[in-house]
Amino acid sequence: MNRFARVVAFLLLAVTTDAVRAQKTPPDRDAGKVVIYRDEYGVPHIYAPTTEAGAYAIGWAQAEDRLEELLKNFLRGTGEMAAAFGPSEFDNDLQARLWQHYDVAKKNLRRIRPEVLRHIGAFVQGVNDYLAAHKKEAPDWWGDRKVDVAMSVAHGRNFMWGWPAGQALAELRAAGVAPNLTVDMRSSNEMAIAPGRTSVKAPILIIDPHLSWWGQQRFWELRVHAGELHGSGFTLPGSPYVGLGHNDNVAWAMTTGGPDTADIYVLALNPQNPLQYRYDGSWKTLVPRTVQIFVRGEEKPRQITFYDSHNGPVVARQRDKAFAAKLAYADEVQFGESFYLFNMASNIQDFKRALDLNQMMPQNVMAADTSGNIYYQRAGRVPVRPEGYDFSKPVDGSTSKTEWLGIHPARDLISVENPPQGYMQNCNIPPDVMMAGSPMTPDKTRSYLFNQPRGRIHQRAARAVQLLREDSSVTPEEARAIALDNYCYQYERWTAALKTADEKLGAAYRDNAGYQAVLKELLSWNGRSDRDSKGALGYYYWRQGVKQALGPSYPALVEKLVDYMAAVQEPRKTQAAPTEEELKALVAGLAGAAQTMKEKHQTLEVAFGQVFRVGRDDKSWPVGGGSLQEEGMATPRAIGFGPERPDHTRWGQAGQTSTQVVVLTRPIQSWTQPPIGQSDRADSPFYRDQAEKLFSPGRMKPTWYQKSELLRHVSSRTELKYTASSAAN
Secondary structure, eight states, X not given: OOHHHHHHHHHHHHHXXXXXXXXXXXXXXXXXXXXXXXXXXXXXXXXXXXXXXXXXXXXXXXXXXXXXXXXXXXXXXXXXXXXXXXXXXXXXXHHXXXXXXXXXXXXXXXXXXXXXXXXXXXXXXXXXXXXXXXGGGSOTTTTTOXXXXXXXXXXXXXXXXXXXXXXXXXXXXXXXXXOSOOOOOOEEEEEEXXXXXXXXXXXXEEEEEEEESSGGGXXXXXXXXXXXXXXXXXXXXXXXXXXXXXXXXXXXXXEEOOSXXXXXXXXXXXXXXXXXXXXXXXXXXXXXXXXXXXXXXXXXXXXXXXXXXXXXXXXXXXXXXXXXXXXXXXXXXXXXXXXXXXHHOSSHHHHHHHHTTOOSOSEEEEEXXXXXXXXXXXXXXXXXXXXXXXXXXXXXXXXXXXXXXXXOOGGXXXXXXXXXXXXXXXXXXXXXXXXXXXXXXXXXXXXXXXXXXXXXXXXXXXXXHHHHHHOSSBOHHHHHHHHTOOBOTTHHHHHHHHHHHHHHHGGGGTTOHHHHHXXXXXXXXXSBOOXXXXXXXXXXXXXXXXXXXXXXXXXXXXXXXXXXXXGTSOOOSOOOOOOHHHHHHHHHHHHHHHHHHHHHHSSSXXXXXXXXXXXXXXXXXXXXXXXXXXXXXXXXXXXEEOOOOTTSOEEEEEEESSEEEEEOSSXXXXXXXXXXXXXXXXXXXXXXXXXXXXXXXXXXXXXXXXXXXXXXXXXXXXXXXXXXXXXXX
């Protein structure tokens, strides 16, 4: 065959091969359409030709799954919950009006970049169109009103406000002043592992926020592939972006903790005119701001007057003083814009640019990318404070010398990229104990940027460090086990002390069959609060018995028996031995535990999961793990259990709300585990299925992020018609 013939033959072969490929690859039935697939757990996978169309479908899907909670979130932002639900919501409305979330949102929408406004507009259009198409589903308290863009922005402000407002109110309480309002604080886990310490030679990120399983903090799961927007993870009903999770190349996590972003100013009031306060030798005037809050069941609205100083609203008064709270976020509305940039990031450098907006609430932010990088920043919008004043407590508001000097750029904040340790964790601890030999120590930065006591580590975080430090080749399976680990770190110190106490003082209990049975369980227990473990439940009741026996002296025994800093540094060389009184409490507490178990459960043959449950309405299942700090059972698998029920069970109500493990290979891989179910519809198969199938046995489900994976696990497919409209704006 001559050269020309060979070329022709090659071209014919290439054409034939392409034709065969075309026959094997059917056309995408979803091309150009807005489609919601739901997988076998009811999680929506959204496909759309543009980001706006995808945001529209996200709004629709949130309404389909969580309509009432979604609409409540909007009312929480506007401060109108009491009108729908009565006096119990009045205090929440009071705070929303105090901080003016909705008014600030409406006034400052123009500051949000146009594409983000378009996405939010499409999102709320999706919610409104769902309401219009399903009028019978709209709750009576919502009426025929429509969602607007400012409601979504106000909802974001309302959610994130707990962190900076919590910092301000903590300063007040530390000074012995009771504020007029309260906030809820949250906790979480996050861990990043560098490629050199994983079996797949790619970063692994563990994302594990700990929030309430119910109400406004309950996360909603999604996957989205729409225009430039690609992602998997969880968000709050009311937002169009992935809040915590990953896109095609970057994953991100957050935990509570961060720099100080708020202050309290003490205002010296004029005795002759309490609306005036001293400032630089003259008087400034507090500006009254009156609002009306409608309350269901009351004929007239309640009229409330707030008083605003130039540094923020008054949140407490004490004789001739007023206390004003100044938050660095007072007029900010770009919280959602940060998440837009997270969602669009292609690497860690892009991710940092999102943090440069200085819109994140005080958080420990951790990220990883498919290029092999891991990154941490102690993020927040942090004021530059003048030297010479202690801003950890209320400061003098009568002088301009205490005024903020601007906002710290993100480069000033504590951060680390690719630490040589090859791992890091932040389970609500300061930067100096995130890893063994952490370079982020308080002496290298301003105190209000570090903003936590040095070396403040606890049981959950210590166990996380131990796991990461000891495993130099973490597999994806091991990462999932770390995320759901229920080992009670340093439990063996307690059981060793018990053994000593029994050898010295146990003769008095030789004939106590219950004491002997529980002792045997504890001394052979493996330290894991597995759902089928009798030893774990015995340990729980024993530690309660010891605490009861010692009373106020219990913390002293805890201090002797634990050394959580051993996870990040050398163990303490000397440790005081328990006193005779403490040894007596160890055995007496065990006898009390056996008696308590018999009284509550009529038997000692009862496992941890028979008491500790995960469930909804009238159904529950056994669960392992927990946040039982007083009992020394605060495990990485954090679960906050409610009070004891009449049947002596305790059901989970907070903690791991949207656990994710992301392996940053190409393509990316991920697994998730929510505690309950995707839907709030009681007749849905996805109402509590994940509680039974995943959370109870301690398993994670694959996200089926790639469409080829998803199509083998589809439970339904819905097409939507999206036409861009300016009405939502």
